[in-house]
Amino acid sequence: MSEIFRELTVDLGERSYPIIIGSGLLGSTDLSPYVAGSQVMIVTNDTVAPLYLDKIRNSFPGKQVDTVVLPDGEKFKDWQTLNQIFDALLEQRHSRKTTLVALGGGVIGDMAGFAAACYQRGVPFIQVPTTLLSQVDSSVGGKTGINHPLGKNMIGAFHQPQVVLIDTDTLQTLPPREVSAGLAEVIKYGLIRDTEFLAWLEDNMDALVGLEAGALAEAIYRSCACKAEVVALDEREGGLRAILNLGHTFGHAIETFAGYGTWLHGEAVGTGMLMAADLSVREGMISRTDYERTANLIIRAGLPRLPPETMVPDDFMRLMAVDKKNVDGQLRLVLLKAIGNAIVTAGASSGHLSGTLSSFCQEA
Numbered sequence: 001m002s003e004i005f006r007e008l009t010v011d012l013g014e015r016s017y018p019i020i021i022g023s024g025l026l027g028s029t030d031l032s033p034y035v036a037g038s039q040v041m042i043v044t045n046d047t048v049a050p051l052y053l054d055k056i057r058n059s060f061p062g063k064q065v066d067t068v069v070l071p072d073g074e075k076f077k078d079w080q081t082l083n084q085i086f087d088a089l090l091e092q093r094h095s096r097k098t099t100l101v102a103l104g105g106g107v108i109g110d111m112a113g114f115a116a117a118c119y120q121r122g123v124p125f126i127q128v129p130t131t132l133l134s135q136v137d138s139s140v141g142g143k144t145g146i147n148h149p150l151g152k153n154m155i156g157a158f159h160q161p162q163v164v165l166i167d168t169d170t171l172q173t174l175p176p177r178e179v180s181a182g183l184a185e186v187i188k189y190g191l192i193r194d195t196e197f198l199a200w201l202e203d204n205m206d207a208l209v210g211l212e213a214g215a216l217a218e219a220i221y222r223s224c225a226c227k228a229e230v231v232a233l234d235e236r237e238g239g240l241r242a243i244l245n246l247g248h249t250f251g252h253a254i255e256t257f258a259g260y261g262t263w264l265h266g267e268a269v270g271t272g273m274l275m276a277a278d279l280s281v282r283e284g285m286i287s288r289t290d291y292e293r294t295a296n297l298i299i300r301a302g303l304p305r306l307p308p309e310t311m312v313p314d315d316f317m318r319l320m321a322v323d324k325k326n327v328d329g330q331l332r333l334v335l336l337k338a339i340g341n342a343i344v345t346a347g348a349s350s351g352h353l354s355g356t357l358s359s360f361c362q363e364a
């Protein structure tokens with residue numbers, strides 16, 4: 001039985017699109033109205049395909065449905081694997097009227113979206129996210145791309161999907177470590193913009209970790225609502241949207257240092273948010289009690305508190321120097337002016353930053 005829990009719109013004028021959240025939606029939702037032509041290419045990976053590919057295939061009655069199954073993992077979010085999508089599209093003679101469908105987590109969503117942005121100079125795509133992280137974050141907002149050995153998501157494009165279909169049932173097969181990773185981005189919304197949601201998370205964290213369906217649907221809805229609002233105000237990250245990067249300057253440095261896939265994106269963001277919160281305390285913006293409140297949520301979500309043991313402050317400085325938010329070589333960080341109020345600043349003192357790095361780096 002299928003049931004829609006909530007629907008939202010990402011309001012972007014002619015590029016607006018719905019986010020449909022519910023259970024039993026995979027296979028029972030007709031997605032053909034979101035397909036302009038007669039061809040569909042489903043992009044997925046070898047973990048998700050055996051679980052959900054057959055179901056989603058039924059969602060495009062009357063269309064030619066082809067599939068490309070990529071190897072699973074963040075380490076495959078690269079040029080070579082991206083090329084496999086183009087190979088499949090050309091081999092199956094997909095025209096510029098084709099629609100790509102991303103079935104999987106954020107890695108598949110980012111790569112299928114980027115392939116859609118590039119193929120024959122741009123074709124539409126649909127997001128069918130199957131991890132918590134992709135349901136609360138990566139499927140919404142149109143950031144697509146791949147990694148470079150020297151930096152995360154360094155090559156990409158903004159390209160909005162036609163629709164985001166979130167079937168919360170898929171979370172029941174997700175490994176606990178991936179659930180925790182998704183919760184990092186959920187906590188992020190509370191920290192940057194929504195204190196009521198943060199309090200709700202404090203009351204419901206155990207239910208979320210325990211995969212309780214009602215709590216998950218509510219957290220997904222509130223996360224998507226927050227992200228949709230920010231994206232609608234600043235689609236291409238001219239300013240405000242950068243708050244969605246809380247913890248990511250430190251986090252992306254951790255992911256690159258560790259080797260893509262060793263630390264999950266959400267794990268690195270969880271630790272990164274704690275580092276940003278610590279720096280916010282040193283800058284006199286939030287209190288130590290606010291920091292402890294943040295740390296408690298991160299710990300209860302099952303996320304790591306400290307970066308990799310071998311990482312030293314210089315590693316952070318070197319890797320953060322390539323962050324996309326930097327302007328004219330100046331590091332720009334997202335900090336917490338208050339809980340529920342994030343700002344982007346180039347003004348953090350280098351002494352305070354050193355203090356944060358030394359206190360988090362275990363070998364410093």
Ligand SMILES: NC(=O)c1ccc[n+]([C@@H]2O[C@H](COP(=O)([O-])OP(=O)(O)OC[C@H]3O[C@@H](n4cnc5c(N)ncnc54)[C@H](O)[C@@H]3O)[C@@H](O)[C@H]2O)c1
Nearest residue numbers: 047072105106107130131133134137138143170173174265
């Ligand atoms: N575009 C954006 O706005 C945005 C936002 C946040 C993160 N990201 C990117 O998203 C990626 C992380 O996404 P992720 O956390 O979903 O990781 P992921 O895509 O690697 O998925 C995590 C793991 O779960 C598996 N999986 C997926 N669905 C499953 C299911 N229902 N049951 C069992 N296993 C399942 C995957 O095969 C993979 O092994 C990173 O590359 C990150 O940079 C992008």
Ligand SMILES: O=C(O)C(=O)C[C@@H](O)[C@H](O)[C@H](O)COP(=O)(O)O
Nearest residue numbers: 137141143152153241244245248324
């Ligand atoms: O959508 C956004 O904007 C975000 O920053 C969401 C982040 O969670 C996500 O990890 C994003 O891919 C990071 O963007 P980047 O521009 O720093 O690569």
Ligand SMILES: [Zn+2]
Nearest residue numbers: 185248265269
């Ligand atoms: Zn992220």
